[in-house]
Amino acid sequence: MKKYVLGIDIGTGSVKVTGVDYYGKIVAQESASYPLLHPQVGFSEQNPDDWVNATTKAIHNLLTLDKISAAEIAGISYSGQMHGLVLLNKNNEVLRPAILWDDTRTTKQCQLIEQQMAQHFIQITHNRPLEGFTLPKILWVQENEPEIWQQVKIFLLPKDYVRYQMTGQLATDYSDATGSVMLDINTQQWSSTICDQFHIPLSICPSLLHSSEIAGTISSEYAQISGLQSGTPVYAGAADNAASAVGAGLLQPQSVLSSIGTSGVVLKYEPDAQTNYQGVLQFEDHALNDAYYSMGVTLAAGDSLNWFQRTFCRHQSFAALLKEAEQSPVGANGLVFTPYLVGERAPYADAFIRGSFIGLDSSHKRADFIRSILEGIIFSFEDLMQIYQHNQHNFDTVISIGGGAQSPLWLQIQADIFNKKVASLMNEQTASLGATIIAAVGAGWYANFQDCTDVFVKTKKFYYPIADNVTKYQKLYPIYHQVYQHTRDLSFNLIQFRQQNH
Ligand SMILES: Nc1ncnc2c1ncn2[C@@H]1O[C@H](COP(=O)(O)OP(=O)(O)O)[C@@H](O)[C@H]1O
Numbered sequence: 001m002k003k004y005v006l007g008i009d010i011g012t013g014s015v016k017v018t019g020v021d022y023y024g025k026i027v028a029q030e031s032a033s034y035p036l037l038h039p040q041v042g043f044s045e046q047n048p049d050d051w052v053n054a055t056t057k058a059i060h061n062l063l064t065l066d067k068i069s070a071a072e073i074a075g076i077s078y079s080g081q082m083h084g085l086v087l088l089n090k091n092n093e094v095l096r097p098a099i100l101w102d103d104t105r106t107t108k109q110c111q112l113i114e115q116q117m118a119q120h121f122i123q124i125t126h127n128r129p130l131e132g133f134t135l136p137k138i139l140w141v142q143e144n145e146p147e148i149w150q151q152v153k154i155f156l157l158p159k160d161y162v163r164y165q166m167t168g169q170l171a172t173d174y175s176d177a178t179g180s181v182m183l184d185i186n187t188q189q190w191s192s193t194i195c196d197q198f199h200i201p202l203s204i205c206p207s208l209l210h211s212s213e214i215a216g217t218i219s220s221e222y223a224q225i226s227g228l229q230s231g232t233p234v235y236a237g238a239a240d241n242a243a244s245a246v247g248a249g250l251l252q253p254q255s256v257l258s259s260i261g262t263s264g265v266v267l268k269y270e271p272d273a274q275t276n277y278q279g280v281l282q283f284e285d286h287a288l289n290d291a292y293y294s295m296g297v298t299l300a301a302g303d304s305l306n307w308f309q310r311t312f313c314r315h316q317s318f319a320a321l322l323k324e325a326e327q328s329p330v331g332a333n334g335l336v337f338t339p340y341l342v343g344e345r346a347p348y349a350d351a352f353i354r355g356s357f358i359g360l361d362s363s364h365k366r367a368d369f370i371r372s373i374l375e376g377i378i379f380s381f382e383d384l385m386q387i388y389q390h391n392q393h394n395f396d397t398v399i400s401i402g403g404g405a406q407s408p409l410w411l412q413i414q415a416d417i418f419n420k421k422v423a424s425l426m427n428e429q430t431a432s433l434g435a436t437i438i439a440a441v442g443a444g445w446y447a448n449f450q451d452c453t454d455v456f457v458k459t460k461k462f463y464y465p466i467a468d469n470v471t472k473y474q475k476l477y478p479i480y481h482q483v484y485q486h487t488r489d490l491s492f493n494l495i496q497f498r499q500q501n502h
């Protein structure tokens, strides 16, 4: 048996390539970054070939610097940032930069979809049309770039383009397809109703694969530039949140995932295709066959801390900021932060809301600002947890993942605000681990995801609610919760002011 599988995680800021052995031990990991382009306010784009070049560089380093033998690689799979629109022409050439998940230019197109399809859209997709999703981006290109639209032969999602360049095969997987809001979740086929309604030829939708299904093999061209062996099996992979759920072992409904990455996610395994949160929460196919997950996304979770760091303390590490926050007590001395720095997706689908610090006092120190940011992000997650509670979904454990899960303070804040046991994992970068699990199952190392996660996913520590802190947060959360209603119109007027005066 060959020794390794590789997982490739196409993130928003960088690609991470992880090599693991049969026991899930990380034997090598390399990453490479790429630029994020903001040609206008609300626009967020990347060049698909930047993802490919960075992936090739990371793979090359894995083979040369970490001395992973290409001949010992049993299979490769992917996790990818969701929703990003990649458009190819008849020669499979990229027609324009990819429009990403955090791009908010498509409010008008979302309104059009709502007007034309209303409840029928939610019945088909179990989602509302929101700015981040792929369909409104397609409609934006139709309307604003007709010369590009005329040339479109196929659309792909980010990881699919990287896979295409490695194998020469065009396809997507079901978990990423649901994120386009063009898949009929009831029939598991591209929705001809949606495509017909918006004059989209069904032929531009890629063929569909299950996550651990073979999608092709490394082509001889890609073998030459990367150092991989041609013929190495490549498996379809999954949307990053589906891969993360796999990498956190979320294969059953008792637990909920809380992810603090650039964006933030509260995610729950859903066994039943009929579940419908009417689009307040997203509903997507899981990486497992015949399973689903729901989730709410806070657009700027870790990104709120990034903003604070690059604006006010550029030379301090995240670890140093987290240490400083320990000087501030529970409740940050009455300073409350809402993390709506780039608008919000859930529970408020609002591209115009913006963040705020409420209760600012001349006694507040920088530590209070940092702590209020950590708390505000978790309050925004609590807004999402409340939706599950209102739907009578009971769970006893929150599994915390993403870069923010490195901090014991942030883990304890979660236990205290959620009033639930919080588990941290040995490997909090679950999207890339999930991609390796998909490859390991695809390669036949394990019979199914459960068998593989039993070996690959390891809990590090549990954090338990501290009664006194829980009481304090139960007083503060209702105050946080009111800030959205009170700042909504103010934010809208301020955005208009910016647009008229920039
Ligand atoms: N040592 C740390 N302690 C707490 N939070 C951290 C630490 N390092 C990074 N972070 C947070 O994690 C976020 C990055 O998480 P990550 O999962 O790597 O994101 P992504 O995959 O979206 O790029 C940063 O934005 C930051 O807020």
Ligand SMILES: O=C(CO)[C@@H](O)[C@H](O)COP(=O)(O)O
Pocket (backbone or CB within 6 Å): 011, 012, 013, 080, 081, 082, 083, 101, 102, 132, 240, 241, 261, 262, 263, 264, 265, 282, 297
């Ligand atoms: O839009 C979503 C999910 O719907 C995001 O979660 C993206 O899938 C990318 O997230 P990062 O992992 O880069 O924060």
